[in-house]
Amino acid sequence: MAHFVPRASFSLPGSIPKTYFLGHHHSGANAIKGILNTINLVIECRDVRLPLSTQNPKLESLVAGRQRLIVYTKSDLCTDSPAATHTLRGLYGADNVLFWDKHRPGTTGALLRKLKNSARAIDALTGLRIIVVGMPNVGKSTLLNALRSAASPEKKAKAAKTGDQAGVTRKVGTSVRIVDSEEKGGVSGGIYLLDTPGIFQPYVEDGETMIKVALAHGIKKGLIADEILVDYLLYRMNHWNPGLYSRYCEPTNDVNEFLTAVAKRDGKLKAGGAANWQEAAARVLSLWRIGKFGRYVLDDLSDEAIRAHQHLLVNPHLSQNQAKKLQREERRRARTGD
Ligand SMILES: Nc1nc2c(ncn2[C@@H]2O[C@H](COP(=O)(O)OP(=O)(O)OP(=O)(O)O)[C@@H](O)[C@H]2O)c(=O)[nH]1
Ligand SMILES: [Mg+2]
Structure with a gap:
């Protein structure tokens, strides 16, 4: 067989849209903006297969200056690129980045421990209030459900609807208690999580x-x-x-x-x-x-x-x-x- 030579570049068809910023992305972004001042920590989810392409400049400016944890989701789908995790940790500092896989309870446990530490550090009577943001379909609602059932295994029902398509979550959710308050064996004030709709970027560059x-x-x-x-x-x-x-x-x-x-x-x-x-x-x-x-x-x-x-x-x-x-x-x- 002749030596195979892959295409040097991909010729892009002219029909590819450069934007997908819909009405509910606009209203979702406004809703996030409206509640940010009640939030202690932002969890930003990005699809680990697209660590740069699922970084949204719109969200970036929205949450600038807030305490933020970046969760790279679906890490089961990038096991053939081992250097990627190293690079991404290096970009933000290992403490600010976590690689998550819904199939590996250990990754949810590690995140939960981090959140409990943050809750203890702020020690607020009102608890730690967290918002989960990110582009559509990166796994935000799945992450919320996983955290909730890891913290309270008796809660079997999902708190948030999930599905493999963009736009499953349409509105900012009501806050879901992930960890109880101290008197129930949890952390001071408890830990609360708010799910949000995936927000697309205003436009992509290419x-x-x-x-x-x-x-x-x-x-x-x-x-x-x-x-x-x-x-x-x-x-x-x-x-x-x-x-x-x-x-x-x-x-x-x-x-x-x-x-x-x-x-x-x-x-x-x-x-x-x-x-x-x-x-x-x-x-x-x-x-x-x-x-x-x-x-x-x-x-x-x-x-x-x-x-x-x-x-x-x-x-x-x-x-x-x-x-x-x-x-x-x-x-x-x-x-x-x-
Ligand atoms: N393989 C794999 N799939 C995942 C993982 N986390 C989430 N998914 C899948 O990704 C899809 C999207 O998950 P959702 O939680 O609905 O995503 P979302 O970010 O809430 O999406 P929107 O509400 O549409 O913005 C679902 O099919 C999940 O099962 C993961 O760690 N690994
Ligand atoms: Mg969702």
């Missing part, structure tokens, strides 16, 4: 970021066609390790060839036996989302890329007016469905 966020279900399904997402994933897999999909086909840069192989192997066929690319694409994406095509960080975490990202957070390419115009167009598109 189409590739939007594709990455779409892969992780951070925007509405279907906004970017599944076939485009699979093509991008194929491009990335070819750089990580083309063997990731060897059960389907030889290394290829041709998404149609890949999808045809998946369709044949996994029975995603139309009547008559032709490959159903749409169903094959959906299959590939759902397998990737459970780690079956590698558990890699999608963002570039080189020093240079991190510096460029931090620069853009402070100096965005688009003016506020240009961003607002894009948002208006996007809202109109969402309303009219075109």
